[in-house]
Amino acid sequence: MPSTQINHSDPRVIRTRQLIVEAFDHLLHKRDFHSITVSDISKQATINRATFYAHFTDKYALIDRFLSSTFMDFVYRRVDPNAEFSEETMKNLVISLCEYHEASNKRCMKNYDTVASLVEKNVKNQLEDFILQLMVKDCTDTDQETLEIAANMLTWSIYGTTYRWNLKRKPVLPEDFAVKILPILKGYIE
Numbered sequence: 001m002p003s004t005q006i007n008h009s010d011p012r013v014i015r016t017r018q019l020i021v022e023a024f025d026h027l028l029h030k031r032d033f034h035s036i037t038v039s040d041i042s043k044q045a046t047i048n049r050a051t052f053y054a055h056f057t058d059k060y061a062l063i064d065r066f067l068s069s070t071f072m073d074f075v076y077r078r079v080d081p082n083a084e085f086s087e088e089t090m091k092n093l094v095i096s097l098c099e100y101h102e103a104s105n106k107r108c109m110k111n112y113d114t115v116a117s118l119v120e121k122n123v124k125n126q127l128e129d130f131i132l133q134l135m136v137k138d139c140t141d142t143d144q145e146t147l148e149i150a151a152n153m154l155t156w157s158i159y160g161t162t163y164r165w166n167l168k169r170k171p172v173l174p175e176d177f178a179v180k181i182l183p184i185l186k187g188y189i190e
Contacts, residue, residue, distance in 0.1 A: 006054060017055050019045040024062055028108045033063060033115045063115060067104050068122040074100040075130060085131075085138040090154075090185050091178040093131070097158055098174035101166035113167060120159070128155040157185060 006013055023044035027036045038059055042052045056062045077099075078092040100123075105112040132151035139147055165177055172180065 013055075016045075016047060016051060019047065020052060020055055020062065021066060024059075024066060025107060028115075032111050033059075033108065033118075034111075060118060064119050064122055067107070067115065067119045068126065070103075071100055071123050071126055072130070074103070075127070079130075081130070081133065082137075083134065085134040087182060087186065089134065090158075091182055093127075094158055094162060094178035094181060094185075095174045097127075097162035098165060098170075098177060101162055102170065102174075105166055116163065120163075124155050124159055127159060128152055131155055154185065 008014070020041060023041050024036070027040055027044055036059065038049055038052055041059065041062070042049045045052070056065070074096045075093065078096040079089055083089045101112075101116070104116065108115045128151050131154055132147060135142075135147045135151055136144075142150075161181055162177075165171070165174075
């Protein structure tokens with residue numbers, strides 16, 4: 001179990017955590033997530049299991065950090081947190097989700113669909129919070145509950161369609177896909 005006494009700014013702690021993540025990344029390129037054990041990760045990282053558990057509760061906490069911690073980086077590359085809630089913003093959100101799924105799929109070459117379900121809730125929560133933040137700023141005439149419902153619906157729509165796009169092996173470019181589904185999503189703007 002993670003110790004509350006770990007100093008997360010200590011360079012040794014940062015380096016050990018990085019070793020664990022790199023070892024996990026290496027193993028994910030070779031094997032299915034479910035066949036990877038904490039022992040495998042520890043051995044690859046040249047640490048003992050106790051050290052692993054000092055940083056992560058289990059491999060599920062590691063995969064969650066591994067994939068969802070970079071999620072908002074994909075969003076911020078395309079959408080400024082202070083952007084206006086507009087068609088262009090929604091288009092860029094769709095593109096950023098496509099890029100996230102695509103990159104995560106490459107990182108987890110064996111069964112991304114299995115791994116994605118493990119981090120889906122965390123990613124959706126981050127996306128919903130981001131969308132709600134944009135909506136609250138721009139939709140001042142709408143009550144909070146309605147905005148929360150709209151943000152939830154938009155989140156599930158964008159996440160679900162981009163996840164499906166990735167499973168279908170990206171039949172069109174992210175930009176073209178965003179343009180294709182934008183008319184369906186436009187109702188959330190109005």
